[in-house]
Amino acid sequence: MREGEVLGLTWDCVDFDRGMIFVEKQLQLHQERGLQAYEFIPTKNDQCRSISVAPSVLAQLQRYRAARIAHYLEFGIPWSETGLVFTGETGQHLTKSTIYREFKRVVAQIGRPDARFHDLRHSFAVASLRAGDDIKTLQGNLGHATASFTLDVYGHVTDQMKKESANRMERYLQTVQCAASE
Secondary structure (H helix, E strand, O other), rough: OHHHHOOEEEEEEOOOOOEEEEOOOEEEEEEEEEEEEEEEEEEOOOOEEEEEEHHHHHHHHHHHHHHHHHHHHOOOOOOOOOOOOOOOOOOOOOOOOHHHHHHHHOOOOOOOOOOOOOHHHHHHHHHHHHOOOOOHHHHHHHHHOOOOHHHHHHHHHHHHHHHHHHHHHHHHHHHHHHHHHH
């Protein structure tokens, strides 16, 4: 998901029973006449999409939700119920600067201070292709308008996968040749 889509994800868009997340909107900072305000806007290409989520990710989201509810009960009255999945301490939406600061803190701890939030999306796409997902599935998960755009962006991965395939075929052919010569 894009950063704005993560910021704007609401619990009603997480379907634990079907294992899906529905990406319907994003939360974006808008500046007009010196005023700054966050508001929900449509997704980048104005299209809603559904993402099938790995069971372990759904389990983590359920644990996170339970922890947030416990926090709410402990925190009491000042809680602002926004329906957002990811919030600040009192239930308010997170800001881009908060995400940036916390992300940079985490990636510095793992020795990757140069990483950007958007790199998570790229890493997912590469891992998805390497795991065997087809381009159309990846296109849908990423919310790209066309599969050709997805191929243009991630074609280098498929080229590497083709080389790996050729190496596997070479090993297979050598195995067959050895068996035939015995």
